[in-house]
Amino acid sequence: xxxxxELAFDIDGVFxxxxxxxxxxxxxEYGVQxxxxxxxxxxxxxxxxxxxxxxxxxxxxxxxxxxxxxxxPLQGAVRVLSALLNLGPLVFVTARPGKKxxxxxxxxxxxxxxxxxxxxxxxxxxxxxxxxxxxxxxxxFVEDRLETCFLLEETPITPIVFEQPxxxxxxxxxRVRSWDELSTLIRWHTPPAGGL
Numbered sequence: 001x002x003x004x005x006e007l008a009f010d011i012d013g014v015f016x017x018x019x020x021x022x023x024x025x026x027x028x029e030y031g032v033q034x035x036x037x038x039x040x041x042x043x044x045x046x047x048x049x050x051x052x053x054x055x056x057x058x059x060x061x062x063x064x065x066x067x068x069x070x071x072x073p074l075q076g077a078v079r080v081l082s083a084l085l086n087l088g089p090l091v092f093v094t095a096r097p098g099k100k101x102x103x104x105x106x107x108x109x110x111x112x113x114x115x116x117x118x119x120x121x122x123x124x125x126x127x128x129x130x131x132x133x134x135x136x137x138x139x140x141f142v143e144d145r146l147e148t149c150f151l152l153e154e155t156p157i158t159p160i161v162f163e164q165p166x167x168x169x170x171x172x173x174x175r176v177r178s179w180d181e182l183s184t185l186i187r188w189h190t191p192p193a194g195g196l
Contacts, residue, residue, distance in 0.1 A: 001187035004084055006139040008091035010129075011102060013144030014162045015081070015092070016071050018062055019044075025058050025069070026050070039165045042145045063096055066105040073109050076179030080186075081110060087189060091119045093133055093141070095126045095148075126151065133157050142182065149173050160185070 012018040019039060026032040034048060041047045045055040062069055084090055096102055099122035107115050121132045126148045133141055134155065142160045143149055146167040149159035153172075160182070161167055161175045176182040 002140045002185050003187050004087045004189075006137065007084075007186065008093055008133060008136065008138040008141050009081075010141070010143045010145070010148075010162075011092055011094045011096070011106075013164050014142050015073055015077050016066065016102075016105065017074050018066075018071055019164070021062060021069050021071050022055075022058055025061070026054065029058075030054055037165050040168075042147065042166045044166060063098070064101055066101055067108060071105065074179065076183075078109055080179045080183045083183075083188075084186070085110070085117055089117050089119050091121075091136060091138060093121045093123065093129045093136075093138075095124065095129060096122045097124045098122055130155055130157070142176070146171055 009015055020036060023034045023036060026034055032050065032054070034050075038044070038048060045052065062071065081090060092106065094102065099120050102122070103115055103118065103120050106112075106118055106120070112118070119136070123129050123132055126145060129141075129148060130151060133152075134157065138157060140158050140160060141152060142162050143152075144162045144164045144167055146161065146169065149161055149171065152159045159173050161171065161173045162182070163175055163177045174185075176185070
């Protein structure tokens with residue numbers, strides 16, 4: 001069972017349903033048809049032969065304006081994260097280059113008045129997540145990017161793969177398919193009201 005204070009989370013593809021917003025924007029603004037299940041790589045646009053300029057533009061808007069782009073949390077995330085807030089601060093480590101916009105998104109979706117209970121690190125690269133996680137004493141990290149999980153393999157941090165179409169290749173890591181499944185791995189001091 002995972003002690004809550006040893007657990008941290010990625011954001012995009014784990015908490016935030018970012019990739020669906022990419023698909024919706026590409027369809028509505030550019031007429032590009034992409035099926036969610038066709039995203040077989042984290043950087044799926046290369047694999048699907050999409051226009052790089054279009055992709056970069058959509059991604060930049062997602063990074064800069066997550067609230068305005070109407071990114072939704074993945075099902076069950078708010079319930080589990082809200083329960084964890086009762087046990088201490090939440091730790092998020094993202095490869096996003098900046099944290100102001102996504103911190104506001106987290107605050108809004110968790111219904112927080114301020115962000116004192118959130119520890120957010122925006123590293124700018126996936127590799128830079130590692131020293132941040134180690135420094136914070138994290139032993140379990142929920143991540144959707146399989147390549148990052150392999151980087152963590154040589155550290156004291158245990159990756160937990162949050163299943164997405166782009167990470168369904170064979171790998172040796174613990175996999176969870178939902179926030180409900182993830183919640184069964186957590187050592188809850190007191191079960192949250194209503195259960196998980």
